[in-house]
Amino acid sequence: MAGDAYVLIMAGGGGTRLWPASRKRRPKQFLPILPGGKTLLGATVERVLGVAPAERILVVTAADQVSEVQRTAPSVPTRNIVIEPQARNTAACIGLGAVEVLRRDPEGLLAVIPSDQYVSKPAPYAQALARALEVAARGLVVTVGIQPTAPETGFGYVEMGEALAGGAFVVQRFVEKPDRATAEGYLASKKYLWNSGMFFFKASRILEAIRAHLPALGEILDQIHARPAETAALYPKAPSTSIDYGVMEKLKAGEVAVVPGDFGWSDVGSWSALGTLGPAGADGNFTLGESVTHDAHGNILYAEPGRLVAAVGVSNLVIVATAEAVLVLPKDRAQEVKEIVRALESSKRDAYL
């Protein structure tokens, strides 16, 4: 039997794929980039309130981002904000959350949800999560896999095996980001799902798996469980490994299940992805913030509050205006923002990072 379901929202970490709006100290989950000025974290909390009550929603984040979490997700009680003393990747972060849940309920179930994803259809989303928790209550490690709509090379994939009870499937294997030809094969086979980064398990079960496959981390987590006051000293010693590489890929096929989901999911991994999250306005321009256009078509225009973007005679561009920096690039080259970030890093212009 299993206890209550907790949701662990991972809101630490940075990311520069939405630079210059997202910055090292202002990751994308805190930005008002959704229509209506909502943040991805705020929308995530709203969605998971359909899965667990606020008192069982935990948010893991860095110490210097606690106030951002409080501002962006006011319904999460302050005692549910779990501070990650240092960024140590997802295996350690999830382990820390599992210890916290175990402390509150030794039989507790855990849904691990990234804070920076977008979902357009909340009802099938809640359904998929409820289903995944049911399967996890049976002692399995569970993930939700996204029905692919394109041969994406930017995601990991999950290969489905035989069907299980409750709408789940055995996970045959996890695979890392494929090349284009492989991704096309995956799409055609209908046997592969995108790895969403959402995971479901009993807290005790994932800690057991960590002990088995990442024993150094397991030991640190057991120490943290025994002596919570020493978390700040113990946690930074944890190995920095992803849960996918460190645990998921090492589990046997019978231990992991996947629940397929189709709920308008996006990882908002680029400015062009952002432009698909809401309806475009006049002339096909997708605007967040204030803009004026003249004979400009199909652009993504982003202006921070108090700023204005004006565009004349340009098409299919991304134009981003923040207090410190402006970015202009074609929508179909949105991934190349990394070239700018790299150039800023190598020239040590940290003020813009």
Place this chain on the structure above:
Amino acid sequence: MAGDAYVLIMAGGGGTRLWPASRKRRPKQFLPILPGGKTLLGATVERVLGVAPAERILVVTAADQVSEVQRTAPSVPTRNIVIEPQARNTAACIGLGAVEVLRRDPEGLLAVIPSDQYVSKPAPYAQALARALEVAARGLVVTVGIQPTAPETGFGYVEMGEALAGGAFVVQRFVEKPDRATAEGYLASKKYLWNSGMFFFKASRILEAIRAHLPALGEILDQIHARPAETAALYPKAPSTSIDYGVMEKLKAGEVAVVPGDFGWSDVGSWSALGTLGPAGADGNFTLGESVTHDAHGNILYAEPGRLVAAVGVSNLVIVATAEAVLVLPKDRAQEVKEIVRALESSKRDAYL
């Protein structure tokens, strides 16, 4: 006989052709848009120091721009900053300057120079101005006309008549901005010069011409001459007319002369014009301020101090980043910034104007 030569730099007025860098309260002559961060006003003062000493350089400007003038042109003595109580166009502005010169020297000569033009060859510029002043000393109204290099439809033209002594020509007529076919005819004829907006005359001579052709303005200027303490009350009653339309076009051919000039002149009338004022950098990008580019070619990139423009995969664009607003448009459509200004005006978003 004539007295000393004074230079009157006209630095009032706004202009939005370099929006959003130039704004209603921050006209382009005060912007650090020249290579090395110089302003057009600062460069103009430096240039005319070859024509008259600082104590005979006057700057006419609005009361709320006096501190900008002092900051940008520190070599101009404060007592030489003439305040225009209200913008009343060039005829009144030049008349006000002429009264000021007349007060200092009843025989004084006057060179009227816009503050927002660029000159790449200061030596032939100084030569042309000296020549124009010599002709003006003989009692003529003189202008310097620019040898056209293209069939520009954005400038007025001056038709040259017979040659006069001292390298000048009779002005046959002033013509307003022509259409394209007419401009091509002017260019081919070699008889037309661009109207530079620079004028030279004895202060007493231009006041006489104003009395003859703009009697209402003449009367106000005579009152200002008699009662300088009442300038602030009298000046706003002046008719708002340009010196070209109100006086120059009305003078007889024998009264006006033109000195041709060829000194790398630009009125910096658009962002694309600005991009021709200095050498382009890597990949043909012309940059003012801080920028990072990747596979971007032939762009004009402008960032206010403390801001960064980043461009990937775009060509021949103008990208302007200021604190409040960002503008993106193709170089060859730079004139269409007026569409944005118009839209902002009609939607009453004055904060951006």
